[in-house]
Structures are given as C-alpha cells and as structure tokens.
Amino acid sequence: MSRTHLITGAGSGIGLALARALRERGDTLVLPVRSQERVEELRGEFAEPGLVVLDLARTDSLPEAMRQAHLPGRIDTLVHAAGVVELARLGDSAPEAIRSQVDVNLVAPALLTRHCLPALRRTRGSVVFVNSTAGSVANAAWSAYAASKAGLRALADSLRAEEAEGGIRVTTVFPSRTATRMQARVHEQEGRDYDPDRFMSAESVAATILHVLDLPEDVTIPEVTLRSR
Ligand SMILES: NC(=O)c1ccc[n+]([C@@H]2O[C@H](COP(=O)([O-])OP(=O)(O)OC[C@H]3O[C@@H](n4cnc5c(N)ncnc54)[C@H](OP(=O)(O)O)[C@@H]3O)[C@@H](O)[C@H]2O)c1
Structure with a gap:
C-alpha cells in the first residue's frame, strides 16, 4: 500500500536521496522547503502539491x-x-549562528513532530531523526551544532518513551561525515580540501533510513550509527 512520507531537507543531500528512493516506489511525498523560490527550483524534481x-x-x-x-x-x-x-569556537560564534543551528536542528524538529503526532498516531507511523556523530561526541568548534544534535537525541529518546504505547516507532540515525553539500561547507570552514570520495554517500545513509522504514511491524531500531568503511 502506498505510504505518505513527510521529509525535511529533501532539497539536497541525504533528504534528497531518500525522497528520490521513495518516489521510485510511487509513495506520496510531502516535502517542506524553506521558500517559494526553493519550491520553484525543485518543481522539476518533485511534483507539487x-x-x-x-x-x-x-x-x-x-x-x-x-x-x-x-x-x-x-x-x-x-x-x-x-x-x-x-563551525566556530563558542567565543567566536555569532549569536545568530548559535540560534539558527539550535532552531533548525532542534526546535523545528520538536515543533514539526508535535504538529504531526495525531497524523502519525493514526498510522502507528515512524519518526526518524537524522542526527550526527557530533550529537554524542562534541569536538572543539562544533559547540552549537553538537549541542543541537545532543538535544535532538534527547528529544528522540523522550518521544520514543512517550509514544511507544501508541505504536509510533522512533529512530535516531547518527551518520559520520557524508559526501553532501554540508560536508563540502564543513571542509571550507575547516580550511581543508574536500574530496567527496573519502566519505560515505547520501544514498548509503538513505538506504539505512529505508531499511528502518521497511522493518517488520514487530521490531524497531532505536538508534543506528554509520561510519565510512
Ligand atoms: N553531511 C554530513 O557529513 C553529515 C554528517 C552527519 C549528520 N548530518 C546531518 O544530515 C542531515 C542532512 O544533511 P546533508 O548532509 O544532507 O546536508 P545538505 O545537503 O546541506 O542538506 C540540508 C538540507 O536542510 C535544508 N534546510 C536547511 N535550513 C533550512 C530551513 N531553514 N528550512 C528548511 N530547510 C532547511 C536545506 O535546504 P536548502 O537546500 O534550501 O538549503 C537542505 O535541503 C542534517 O541534519 C545534518 O546535520 C550530515
């Protein structure tokens, strides 16, 4: 039966790879993007509405x-x-950069999940949080990002406990460095040359998320960590 998937970040990287794979199955996609301009840009790839x-x-x-x-x-x-x-040491971080990372990476997922809970309860659905290995190990210059991801893990853990009885499955995926636009930017901020071949692909992370979404009804994977071979 065709399923309905709401995926944020489907404009590039891991979200895009996942949305493409699910589209191939003929499933229904709901893809929030940041602006009407992004809607226009992505129209060729994904149909409205x-x-x-x-x-x-x-x-x-x-x-x-x-x-x-x-x-x-x-x-x-x-x-x-x-x-x-x-990336920046806390002492060098602009206040708006701290705030935007916490907003996009933590507050927005909390608000969106809260909004979607009735719709997820109706299907005994699944929530997947794409976290990061930085969510469990915070290195220098990663403070706001790592804090937002550590918070996201806590949010997932609490949600899993709250919604288990209603049948909602909650999974946190912790990818390490993945070859996407974000990783190119991280290298730029680190002042290093970027070679995407050194890192796992967005498609590999998406394949892991698909595996989680396709699990039999009687099983769940609470957390999964991905590292490049
Ligand atoms: N790449 C890595 O090495 C890595 C490692 C571990 C975890 N992760 C996590 O994996 C997830 C996907 O990242 P990625 O690597 O695929 O990076 P990406 O290619 O940069 O994708 C990030 C996506 O987030 C969207 N986004 C950002 N700000 C937004 C906003 N204000 N409103 C709506 N959408 C917004 C972007 O939209 P636009 O296209 O409009 O900018 C883009 O589609 C992230 O949560 C990231 O933290 C990545």
Whole structure:
C-alpha cells in the first residue's frame, strides 16, 4: 500500500536521496522547503502539491506556517533530515549562528513532530531523526551544532518513551561525515580540501533510513550509527 512520507531537507543531500528512493516506489511525498523560490527550483524534481513552504529557521512563525500548509491527516513517516552547521569556537560564534543551528536542528524538529503526532498516531507511523556523530561526541568548534544534535537525541529518546504505547516507532540515525553539500561547507570552514570520495554517500545513509522504514511491524531500531568503511 502506498505510504505518505513527510521529509525535511529533501532539497539536497541525504533528504534528497531518500525522497528520490521513495518516489521510485510511487509513495506520496510531502516535502517542506524553506521558500517559494526553493519550491520553484525543485518543481522539476518533485511534483507539487507535495512541495510546501516551511522555513525551519523561523521557529516563532512555524506553528502558524504548519497550520497553513495543511499537512496530511495521516502520515506514515516523518523524517527530519534538514540541518545546518556553522563551525566556530563558542567565543567566536555569532549569536545568530548559535540560534539558527539550535532552531533548525532542534526546535523545528520538536515543533514539526508535535504538529504531526495525531497524523502519525493514526498510522502507528515512524519518526526518524537524522542526527550526527557530533550529537554524542562534541569536538572543539562544533559547540552549537553538537549541542543541537545532543538535544535532538534527547528529544528522540523522550518521544520514543512517550509514544511507544501508541505504536509510533522512533529512530535516531547518527551518520559520520557524508559526501553532501554540508560536508563540502564543513571542509571550507575547516580550511581543508574536500574530496567527496573519502566519505560515505547520501544514498548509503538513505538506504539505512529505508531499511528502518521497511522493518517488520514487530521490531524497531532505536538508534543506528554509520561510519565510512
Ligand atoms: N553531511 C554530513 O557529513 C553529515 C554528517 C552527519 C549528520 N548530518 C546531518 O544530515 C542531515 C542532512 O544533511 P546533508 O548532509 O544532507 O546536508 P545538505 O545537503 O546541506 O542538506 C540540508 C538540507 O536542510 C535544508 N534546510 C536547511 N535550513 C533550512 C530551513 N531553514 N528550512 C528548511 N530547510 C532547511 C536545506 O535546504 P536548502 O537546500 O534550501 O538549503 C537542505 O535541503 C542534517 O541534519 C545534518 O546535520 C550530515
């Protein structure tokens, strides 16, 4: 039976690889993107009305934006793949960079999950949080990003405990460095040359998420960590 998947961050990288794989199956996709301009850019790839505008950095207006987006009443899968990173030591971090990482990587997933819970309960659906190995080990210059991801893990753990009885499965995926636009930017911020061949692909992370979404009804994977071979 065709399933409905709501995936953030489907405009590039891991979210895009996942959305493409699910589209191949003929499933229904709902893809929040940050602006109408992004809707226009992604129209060639994904058909409307699946593309909806939700700027995940604007957490103050997100609850109202979600109401206006008329998200489906039944959702089988909610995947949080959107994310941002700005490397800097805390003392050098711009306040708005700290805030935007916490907003996009933590507050928005909390608000979106909260909004979608009734629709997920109807299907006994799955929520997948794309976290990061930085969510469990925080190195220098990664403070705001790592803090946002550590918080995201806690959010997932709490949600899993709260919704287990209602049948919602919650999984946190911890990829290490993955060859995407984000990783190219991280290398730029680290002042290093970027060679995508050194890292696992977005498709490999997406394949792991697909595996989680395709699990038999009687089993769940709470957490999975991915490392390059
Ligand atoms: N790449 C890695 O090495 C790595 C490692 C571990 C974990 N992760 C995590 O994996 C997830 C996916 O990242 P990626 O590597 O695939 O990076 P990516 O290619 O940069 O994709 C990030 C996505 O997030 C979206 N996004 C950012 N800010 C947004 C906003 N305000 N509103 C709506 N959407 C927004 C972007 O939209 P636009 O296209 O409009 O910018 C983009 O589609 C992230 O959560 C990241 O933290 C990545």
